[in-house]
Amino acid sequence: MTPLQILAAAQNGTPAPRIPVFCNLLDQGAREMGLRPQSYFADGAAVAEAQLRMQRRYGQDNVWSLHYVGKEAEILGCKEILFAHDGVPNVADFVIKSLDDIAKFEIPADITQTEAWQPIGECLSILADEVGATHPICAYATASTTLPAILMGMDKWMELFLLGPFDLRDELLRKCSDFFHQEIAALRAAGANVLIYSTPFGSPYFVGRRQVEAGVLPWMRRDLVPGGVEGIVYYCGMAPFNEVIDLVFAELGITTHYLGPLADLADAKVLIGNRGLCCGVIDDIRMIHWTPEQTRLEVQRIIEIGKPGGHFLFGNGVMPLAVPEANIRAMLAAAFEYGNWQ
Structure with missing residues (x-):
């Protein structure tokens, strides 16, 4: 069977x-290609080639089209990204600097015609041609309730989200949701078949269950209704969300749940049951300091909890550059060994 099957x-x-085994290697690509991050991420063909090389080397099931989360801000007008040789690129220029900017903030009529989209489109075109029929091609789209954090900064967004003015908050959310509609459609059309719906505000860890139900869920519905939830993965930025799993099934219809390492995996397995896919996630921050044997034992522990009854995937978060290659190899070797059904 192919990884997609x-x-x-x-x-x-x-x-x-066997169970599916994901390994999310993003920032490692620049090192793989021997390029400075700024040059690497500007070249969609280089990103695609790095993903294909790393998939062949390590054997994980998935590849990624995500360059970095700030790409969405660039599509929407961000002029500066801060690149680092040992970390994740970050937004260095907020599109919305004051509340007055919300009224002037506009979504491009066609995001695929923007300069910032072109490397993403090129990367996806290559991945779709090379492995689209056989492998999961992951793409990343930020929920409307989370996108403002990279447009104006988390502190200002939290203040606006919780305290208002609510007319401005809702105007910004409408625009961000309209952007999401375009983005998810464009990613699907370009060949992505696993769509990571990044919604940290969809976890009670951030705003509480009552706020999730009243203030976040309606916008998640607005995000997802036009295109449907085929291929959509519920992901809360590694925050635990067991408390809302039933709500996500009932209100959104999303059946694949990518848990964080702080989640109670046994509880999540019971909650999800045979209704969908439970994704157990290793703590790849702690992997920085583990030995390969410690990594292997943690993979075994996770799979022994999640594998019984099926409907289970093993994966990681966003592998930090500081994780030793020996630990990446140990993680994947153990996942394939303990995840085997035969």
């Missing part, structure tokens, strides 16, 4: 030789 089997509860 193994993923479908885990989602549907049908037989497969």
Whole structure:
């Protein structure tokens, strides 16, 4: 079976030789290609080639089209990204500097015609041609309730979200949701078949369950209704969200849940049952300091909890550059060994 077929089997509860195994390697690509991050991320073909090389080397099931989260801000007018040789690129120029900017903030009529989109489109075109029929191609789209954090800064967004003025808050959310509609459609059209719906505000860890229900869920519905939830993965930025899993099933219809390492995996397995896919996630921040044997034992622990009954995927968060390669190899070797059904 191909990795794409193994993923479908885990989602549907049908037989497969093993569980799906994801390994999310993003910032490692520049090092793989011997390029400075700024040059690497400007070249969609280089990003695609790095993903294909790393997939062949390590054997994980998935590849990624995500360059960095700030790409969405660039599409929407961000003029400066701060690149680092040992970390994640960050937004250095906020699109919305004051509340007055919200009225002037506009979504491009066609985001695929913007300069910032071109490397993403090029990367996806290559990945779709090379492995689109056989492998999960992951793309990343930020929910409307989270996107403002990279447009104006988390502190200002939290203040506006919780305290208002609510007319301005809702105007910004409408625009961000309209952007999401375009982005998710463009990612699908370009070949992405696993769509990570990044919604940290969809976790009670950030704003509480009552606020999730009243202030976040309506916007998540607005985000997702036009294009549907096929291929959508519920992801809260590694924050735990067991408390709202039933709500996500009932109100959004999303059946794939990418948990964080702080979540109670056994509890999540019970909550999800055979309704969808439970994704157990290793703590790859702690992996920086683990030995390969410690990594292996943690993979074994996670899979022994999640594997019984099927409907399970093993994965990681966003592998920090500081994680030793020996630990990446140990993680994947253990995942394939303990995740085997035969």
